[in-house]
Amino acid sequence: MWDWLKTSKTTHGKPETKAEPDKSTEPVPAETPELKIIIITGTSGSGRKATAKKLSTDLGIPYVLSYTTRAKRPNEQDGEHYHFVSTDEFQAMAGRDEFYEAVTLERGRYGVSKNELNQALEKRKAAIIVVNWDGVQTFRREFGQGAIRIFLYVTKDDIRLRQEREAAPPEVLEEYLRNYPDQVIHKKESDYLLQNIEPSVTVDKIKAFLHDKL
Ligand SMILES: Nc1ncnc2c1ncn2[C@@H]1O[C@H](COP(=O)(O)OP(=O)(O)OP(=O)(O)O)[C@@H](O)[C@H]1O
Ligand SMILES: Nc1nc2c(ncn2[C@@H]2O[C@H](COP(=O)(O)O)[C@@H](O)[C@H]2O)c(=O)[nH]1
Numbered sequence: 001m002w003d004w005l006k007t008s009k010t011t012h013g014k015p016e017t018k019a020e021p022d023k024s025t026e027p028v029p030a031e032t033p034e035l036k037i038i039i040i041t042g043t044s045g046s047g048r049k050a051t052a053k054k055l056s057t058d059l060g061i062p063y064v065l066s067y068t069t070r071a072k073r074p075n076e077q078d079g080e081h082y083h084f085v086s087t088d089e090f091q092a093m094a095g096r097d098e099f100y101e102a103v104t105l106e107r108g109r110y111g112v113s114k115n116e117l118n119q120a121l122e123k124r125k126a127a128i129i130v131v132n133w134d135g136v137q138t139f140r141r142e143f144g145q146g147a148i149r150i151f152l153y154v155t156k157d158d159i160r161l162r163q164e165r166e167a168a169p170p171e172v173l174e175e176y177l178r179n180y181p182d183q184v185i186h187k188k189e190s191d192y193l194l195q196n197i198e199p200s201v202t203v204d205k206i207k208a209f210l211h212d213k214l
Contacts, residue, residue, distance in 0.1 A: 033146030036126040036214060037117075037139050042152035043183045044176040045159045047196040048130045049081055051152060054203045056128050059214070062120035063128045067093065070108030075166055082110075101131070101138040106175060126214060133186045148213060150206055151190035154197075156180055 038061065040048045056063035067083045069090045078084045085093075090109050094102060102111030112129055120127035131139070139147040154162070156177055163173040187193050192209045196202045 033144060034125060035121050035143060035146050037143050037147045038126065038128045038210065039136055039139055039147055039149050040128065040130045040152065041133060041136050041149060041190070042187070042196075043154065043159070043180055045163060046152040046154045047162075047199060047202070048152050050199060051196065051202055051206070052128050052130050053080075054199070055206060058203065058207060059128075059210070061124050061126045061128055061214075062116075063130075064112060064116045064120050066110050066112055066130065067099075068108055068110045070105075070110075073168065073172070075168075083113075101135055103132065103134050105132070133183065136186075148210070149190040149192070150209075151187045151193045152196045152202070153184055153187060153193075154195060 038055070040052045040055075042048055052063050055061070065079070065081070065083055067085050067090060069085060069087045070082075072078065072082075072084050076082070076084075087109070090111070093099060093113075094109075094111070098114055099111035100114040100117050102109060104110075110131075112131065112135070117127055117129075129135070129139070136147070136149055140149070159176050159180070160173060163176065192206065194202060194205055
């Protein structure tokens, strides 16, 4: 079903008026994928969702929120941080094959809706998503270099400070710190890596990085 979305740019040569030199041995320039999935990934609590939201506003590119069965945290809103759904609702969506990609993690299930992603790609030829490394692999497989991997991280001390400031449940902080080594290990595989120290600087840097890619 994804074939119609995939790049199918064909370049037609101009009519030849004279014999061209044989270019068959010249390197063929890599084709630029038409559809772009801007993937914000990285370590938990590094500010990925906040960054995705601001990028979406500034660039006019839809931020396709994931669906999740995990419990909503005190500072979270349905439709802003996630689409929060029950396990039965999620299962029904999965049964109807409505997720482009889905994972089961410690606290629940998460998935990106095919329909919402399609709509974003139809409208803007690009979408922003926030997923973990499993998700990155899936989108990279499907969209190749059109899946742009932006990796955000903060130090463990920053995670602690931010979570305490937001009065996050202690088990969330504990989980983030526990998972940190397994998440940060992927930072070298990304297309753009940065430490999220000051949110506005982070967003400006990502915009500059994306400038000639969209
Ligand atoms: N650069 C920053 N400086 C200080 N605090 C920040 C910064 N970016 C985000 N925060 C705060 O850090 C916390 C995590 O932000 P956010 O939810 O965007 O991160 P996330 O990586 O999506 O987190 P999660 O892994 O919980 O989904 C929030 O409390 C947010 O207000
Ligand atoms: N592969 C996917 N990963 C996702 C998706 N939605 C969110 N996530 C990632 O899961 C963890 C858990 O997040 P938390 O909000 O419960 O702390 C985090 O790394 C998210 O980025 C998804 O649809 N697919």
